[in-house]
Amino acid sequence: MNTATDQGIVARRKVHMTLRVNGEDIxxxxxxxxxxxxxxxxxAGLTGTKHGCELGECGACAVLVDGEPLLSCLALAxxxxxxxxxxxxxLASGTELHPLQAAFADLGGSxxxxxTSGLLMTAKALLDQEPNPSRERIKEALSGNLCRxxxxxxxxxxxxEAARVINTRKAGS
Amino acid sequence: MSEKKRLDxxxxxxxxxxGRAKVTGQIRFADDLVLPRMLHCKLLRSPHxxxxxxxxxxxxxxxxxxxxxxxxxxxxxxxxxxxxxxxDEYPLAPEHVRYVGDxxxxxxxxxxxxxxxxxxxxxxxxxxxxxxxxPEEALAHPETxxxxxxxxxxxxxxxxxxxGDVDEALGKSDHVFEDLFFYEGNTHLPLEQxxxxxxxxxxxKLTLSSSTQIPHYLHRALAKVLQMPAAQxxxxxxxxxxxxGGKCDGHNHEFVVCKAALMLGRPVxxxxxxxxxFYMHRGRHPxxxxxRTGVTRDGKLTGIHLQTLLDGGGYGSYGPASTFYTxxxxxxxxxxxRFKFDACRTFTNKPACGPKRxxxxxxxxxxxxxxxxKIAAKLGLDxxxxxxxxxxxxxxxxxxxxRISSSALAExxxxxxxxxxxxxxxRKLPPGRGVxxxxxxxxxxxxxxxxxxxxxxxxxxxMLDRSGQVTIFCGATEIGQGSDDxxxxxxxxxxxxxxxxxxxxxGDTGMTPIDLGSYSSRVTVMMGNxxxxxxxxxxxxxxxxAAEQLEVSPEQILFTQGxxxxxxxxNKSMSFIEATSFAESKxxxxxxxxxxxxxxxxxxxxxxxxGPSPAYSYSACVVEAEVDEATGWITxxxxxxxxxxxxxxxxxxxxxxxxxxxxxxxxxxxxEEQVFRxxxxxxxxxxxxxxxxxxxxxxxxxxxxxxVDVMMIEDPDPGCPFGAKEVxxxxxxxxMPAVANAVFDAVGVRIDEVPITPEKxxxxxxxxxxxxxxxxxxxxxxxxxxxxxxxxxxxxxGGDGNSTxxxxxxxxxxxxxxxxxxxxS
Numbered sequence: 001m002n003t004a005t006d007q008g009i010v011a012r013r014k015v016h017m018t019l020r021v022n023g024e025d026i027x028x029x030x031x032x033x034x035x036x037x038x039x040x041x042x043x044a045g046l047t048g049t050k051h052g053c054e055l056g057e058c059g060a061c062a063v064l065v066d067g068e069p070l071l072s073c074l075a076l077a078x079x080x081x082x083x084x085x086x087x088x089x090x091l092a093s094g095t096e097l098h099p100l101q102a103a104f105a106d107l108g109g110s111x112x113x114x115x116t117s118g119l120l121m122t123a124k125a126l127l128d129q130e131p132n133p134s135r136e137r138i139k140e141a142l143s144g145n146l147c148r149x150x151x152x153x154x155x156x157x158x159x160x161e162a163a164r165v166i167n168t169r170k171a172g173s
Numbered sequence: 174m175s176e177k178k179r180l181d182x183x184x185x186x187x188x189x190x191x192g193r194a195k196v197t198g199q200i201r202f203a204d205d206l207v208l209p210r211m212l213h214c215k216l217l218r219s220p221h222x223x224x225x226x227x228x229x230x231x232x233x234x235x236x237x238x239x240x241x242x243x244x245x246x247x248x249x250x251x252x253x254x255x256x257x258x259x260x261d262e263y264p265l266a267p268e269h270v271r272y273v274g275d276x277x278x279x280x281x282x283x284x285x286x287x288x289x290x291x292x293x294x295x296x297x298x299x300x301x302x303x304x305x306x307x308p309e310e311a312l313a314h315p316e317t318x319x320x321x322x323x324x325x326x327x328x329x330x331x332x333x334x335x336x337g338d339v340d341e342a343l344g345k346s347d348h349v350f351e352d353l354f355f356y357e358g359n360t361h362l363p364l365e366q367x368x369x370x371x372x373x374x375x376x377x378k379l380t381l382s383s384s385t386q387i388p389h390y391l392h393r394a395l396a397k398v399l400q401m402p403a404a405q406x407x408x409x410x411x412x413x414x415x416x417x418g419g420k421c422d423g424h425n426h427e428f429v430v431c432k433a434a435l436m437l438g439r440p441v442x443x444x445x446x447x448x449x450x451f452y453m454h455r456g457r458h459p460x461x462x463x464x465r466t467g468v469t470r471d472g473k474l475t476g477i478h479l480q481t482l483l484d485g486g487g488y489g490s491y492g493p494a495s496t497f498y499t500x501x502x503x504x505x506x507x508x509x510x511r512f513k514f515d516a517c518r519t520f521t522n523k524p525a526c527g528p529k530r531x532x533x534x535x536x537x538x539x540x541x542x543x544x545x546x547k548i549a550a551k552l553g554l555d556x557x558x559x560x561x562x563x564x565x566x567x568x569x570x571x572x573x574x575x576r577i578s579s580s581a582l583a584e585x586x587x588x589x590x591x592x593x594x595x596x597x598x599x600r601k602l603p604p605g606r607g608v609x610x611x612x613x614x615x616x617x618x619x620x621x622x623x624x625x626x627x628x629x630x631x632x633x634x635x636m637l638d639r640s641g642q643v644t645i646f647c648g649a650t651e652i653g654q655g656s657d658d659x660x661x662x663x664x665x666x667x668x669x670x671x672x673x674x675x676x677x678x679x680g681d682t683g684m685t686p687i688d689l690g691s692y693s694s695r696v697t698v699m700m701g702n703x704x705x706x707x708x709x710x711x712x713x714x715x716x717x718x719a720a721e722q723l724e725v726s727p728e729q730i731l732f733t734q735g736x737x738x739x740x741x742x743x744n745k746s747m748s749f750i751e752a753t754s755f756a757e758s759k760x761x762x763x764x765x766x767x768x769x770x771x772x773x774x775x776x777x778x779x780x781x782x783x784g785p786s787p788a789y790s791y792s793a794c795v796v797e798a799e800v801d802e803a804t805g806w807i808t809x810x811x812x813x814x815x816x817x818x819x820x821x822x823x824x825x826x827x828x829x830x831x832x833x834x835x836x837x838x839x840x841x842x843x844x845e846e847q848v849f850r851x852x853x854x855x856x857x858x859x860x861x862x863x864x865x866x867x868x869x870x871x872x873x874x875x876x877x878x879x880x881v882d883v884m885m886i887e888d889p890d891p892g893c894p895f896g897a898k899e900v901x902x903x904x905x906x907x908x909m910p911a912v913a914n915a916v917f918d919a920v921g922v923r924i925d926e927v928p929i930t931p932e933k934x935x936x937x938x939x940x941x942x943x944x945x946x947x948x949x950x951x952x953x954x955x956x957x958x959x960x961x962x963x964x965x966x967x968x969x970x971g972g973d974g975n976s977t978x979x980x981x982x983x984x985x986x987x988x989x990x991x992x993x994x995x996x997x998s
Contacts, residue, residue, distance in 0.1 A: 092197060104192075108825040111415075140875075
């Protein structure tokens with residue numbers, strides 16, 4: 001563990017950069033040791049992304065970077081300039097919920113709601129890549145996201161329902 | 174059974190009222206809150222399990238740049254504790270630390286990192302004390318006192334109750350079974366780490382926003398510890414990111430940030446690390462149990478003598494209640510003529526145990542239900558049929574004077590047997606595969622509050638106005654279970670509107686009437702009844718005003734689908750909004766209240782206050798298991814569970830509570846354990862948490878979770894709101910014994926302790942191969958100095974609910990008869 005005296009001035013000097021979050025450029029200035037999670041929550045004001053361990057164990061902090069799920073608690077924010085970051089705040093179109101959000105809200109996929117953001121983002125990455133995942137594939141894809149409330153079953157059902165809705169909409173358009 | 178009226182809202186699937194906020198990331202958990210000029214707090218925790226603090230030097234920390242304040246035990250002269258009888262905790266320990274993780278100092282600084290680094294500048298000199306690691310050590314070493322209060326030595330609570338002469342009952346039984354069981358401790362592991370934000374508002378009053386399940390009890394404790402009037406303090410329970418009982422105590426950090434905010438005049442926030450959440454604990458007590466159970470040859474219970482020994486950890490917490498709960502609900506599931514239980518809770522140098530989902534009851538339930546499986550096997554009976562034959566019936570009393578208003582246990586058993594194909598599977602599946610059954614009962618709220626008073630357990634206030642808006646105020650706490658949705662549903666049902674027409678303001682001691690909190694599965698019943706009363710009072714006013722306009726009598730007014738109309742002439746109607754306007758014109762500003770206090774329990778003996786509940790829920794569970802004899806690995810492909818819920822309020826949420834309970838029970842059965850180890854002597858021999866991390870504390874993932882087939886049994890309870898009983902905790906309890914019983918059916922070994930790990934299964938299989946008793950579990954029960962029992966005659970033996978002197982135990986006693994014949998008055 002570092003002591004206060006080890007922490008040089010350099011580590012304290014803030015970096016200034018632009019993050020592309022939910023399609024929007026956000027200018028942030030933060031201490032370089034901060035994780036992407038911390039910068040999103042504390043410097044960009046996007047508290048929809050949660051933390052349950054800050055050690056990469058629970059999946060609550062999952063966001064998408066260039067379409068892939070990433071545990072934002074394990075990544076330094078300075079590495080993400082110019083990358084496309086998606087958080088739960090970007091899921092809905094205006095006030096219209098994303099089909100995953102609607103399904104989680106209607107079918108019990110979200111109880112306390114704390115793991116929900118990480119699950120929604122991980123599930124979105126899955127459905128973006130595999131529009132018709134089997135129950136087994138859903139289980140695998142979500143296996144890094146812990147939920148203590150639901151017992152997962154209604155989460156699986158929510159993802160399946162969202163897939164149906166998305167596919168129906170695509171077929172109709 | 175109460176007549177089932179047509180319901181518009183209750184029982185209908187719908188999006189919960191806070192559902193949208195949860196999926197958009199808009200819901201505000203405590204750590205999401207930010208205030209201008211906010212400072213951050215970190216706690217320094219003891220690295221020793223048991224020590225005296227000789228000195229603390231904070232001068233270097235205080236001098237560090239960015240540090241605003243350092244607090245130690247001397248800043249907190251007053252103790253707290255959730256139960257009035259054990260006020261044994263300080264926000265920061267002044268002189269005595271009792272577990273690794275006990276907080277001793279706090280730093281408040283400009284940011285978390287500065288605070289964290291300054292912790293290392295605090296110099297604490299400790300004098301190490303001998304460590305008590307287990308209840309056996311606690312009993313063997315009374316000279317090492319963890320606390321200077323309690324029964325004696327390191328015994329925190331010690332109690333004994335006897336309902337009818339149990340030795341006599343066992344003596345007359347066809348068979349007596351004696352079994353030992355052990356239930357390892359485990360923890361809640363809510364996804365949200367506890368967080369709190371304290372601020373002095375512009376009016377000079379203190380506000381604490383916190384991850385808490387008990388804003389009212391915390392409010393009282395803050396007033397005591399901070400030595401200021403409660404009216405100057407407001408506690409806001411933020412939506413909890415899961416609770417499960419882990420946010421049911423006042424916690425050290427909540428007092429610390431309040432004190433710091435008061436001293437600095439600036440907002441102070443803390444968020445515990447995951448490691449600290451493990452130290453906070455208050456989870457499942459490890460319990461050693463001994464069951465002596467008498468049965469007739471056809472498998473009916475004649476008497477049970479249960480002894481329990483609880484490992485309480487370093488503080489009292491809910492200890493007195495936890496100790497009671499290892500016994501008092503034992504007679505609720507089945508007809509039991511006589512019952513005796515001795516229970517002892519010891520202090521040890523580990524994080525304090527407390528209430529976790531099922532509070533004290535899952536442990537004896539495990540022992541009881543596994544022992545019943547052994548009894549059925551021995552007597553050649555079907556374990557499901559044996560249970561069915563003695564299932565508790567509604568409108569009855571138990572041996573320990575608990576009133577059972579309704580029970581659909583028999584129907585639960587019948588449905589779970591039918592749906593799981595039990596009769597085709599039990600003792601019939603190929604080797605390595607098996608099924609197990611278990612049942613349980615649980616309370617819908619505790620009959621008594623934590624501190625003695627005669628005031629309501631839950632209060633609801635309604636505000637209505639000419640716009641048609643209805644705002645509901647209630648102190649109940651949303652911890653994810655759907656408390657707000659139940660509140661909205663009750664009011665909407667009575668007023669004939671929808672849950673999206675109402676607004677819920679909850680869990681705020683400055684804004685809402687008192688509700689005792691989200692614990693003991695009390696919210697639906699208690700808050701629900703209070704909400705109905707408030708809504709019915711509002712409906713009466715609106716009906717009076719509307720009846721005048723419609724020229725009918727108020728009794729003829731019906732409320733449904735946002736309209737108010739005459740029951741006899743549906744052409745005479747108006748919208749709810751119009752009717753509310755007429756009511757406001759007639760009565761002035763509209764507002765009503767409702768309150769709920771549970772019925773007085775029939776038991777009158779000292780201690781009769783633990784166990785009574787307005788209603789008990791029942792569950793029956795069948796688990797199918799596959800056991801790999803080469804590795805001991807247990808796979809559970811499917812679980813069937815039937816739950817006697819009385820009346821469903823929202824099917825989506827109710828089913829979620831059942832599946833979530835099964836999930837948590839399965840985790841406890843197979844893997845979850847909070848265990849400790851001693852460091853090597855060269856590293857101080859300290860007793861430390863074996864794995865205070867989510868990665869190492871194994872819980873069930875999406876890959877492990879089997880399919881759960883849920884059957885809801887709706888049999889409305891007359892004392893419950895629209896008949897609705899609890900669903901949040903009860904369905905957890907039968908899962909662990911059903912797993913153990915399924916393992917026995919699969920491979921013929923008994924694992925008499927949880928978690929049931931592959932290693933234990935392998936050990937038992939080895940014993941089986943060696944021709945020894947194929948059992949893994951505790952092999953001795955230490956000599957516990959239980960007191961002489963308080964003797965109470967059961968209702969069917971002429972008792973009046975009072976205790977009897979022991980010498981009079983045979984006086985006036987009628988011959989023991991079937992408890993089913995005794996009816997609740």
